[in-house]
Amino acid sequence: MDADAAIRAELYRLRRRLPDLSGAVLGGVDGLMVACDLTAGDPHHLAALSAATLGLGHRFAQSAGHGALHESVVRSAGGCVITYPAGAYGLLTLVTYPDSNVERIHPEARAAAQRLGTMVDSMRHATTMTTTIPTVDPTAPLAVRTPMATLPADLWAETGGLRPPGLH
Template sequence: MNADAALLAELHRLRRAVPEMSGAVLAAVDGLLVAGDLPGGDPHHLAALSAANLGIADRLARLAGHGPLAESVVRCAEGYVVTYPAGAEAILTAITGTAADLARLHAEARPAAQRLGALWDAVRRPTVATAIPPTNDPAAPLATRTPMATLPAGLWSESGGWRSPGRE
């Protein structure tokens, strides 16, 4: 089983264990979607908002002097949105209806978040900057990777301006 299938299988397992769940999303800490089991919703937006929510909630918990965040619970008129840290670089967000038993959700989701985080931490491939010796040559390559270095070739015209892809 590949990593994507393993992540999705763990999300499905969590939803089967907690029938009141209507969806779950695993996001990277930068807000990008890793895996989603969210029928009828937008997993990309939920992933981005989950990262923002977890960052603010963690900051609030530390500022209050209560240590690192265990989870963030948002109680809504029609249910709950609960966000859990998942390993060093991921976030698990679970969506439930109002009938959800939060104690049961926590009991199932906390270990699931640990498993998902371990899977994600094992498969993610961090971007590593290539070390280039310093030089005074203005035409030398940059010392660190920049977003410009990852753009497809041909987007910068010889006359010094941006070109739209597919246009000459």
């Protein structure tokens, strides 16, 4: 079984074991979706928001001096969205139905996040082992932006004098 099929199978098994879940998304810490088993909503947006939410949660825990973040829980009228770290490079996000028992979900979800994290980390490691990163010349000049004030005065003449908003 390839890694993608194993990940999809794990997400499917998780939803079957936890009937309180309406969906699951596995994303990367970069906010990109890896796999999903979601009944409603946009999994790409959920993966991106999960990365941002977990990043903020990590900062909250760090600022409070509470150590490593275990999960981030967002409760709303329609249910919860819970995000767990999954290895070094993955995030498991679960969407629940209203009135779900979140405490019952945590043990199973943490175990699944650990299994999925192992898969995501090994996929990332395999990818980085075959990808060459171009070297950057540290002595190369930096790109320079031209301030609007130094552009030619007749630049906007082609548009009938219309200028971008805020430029008068």
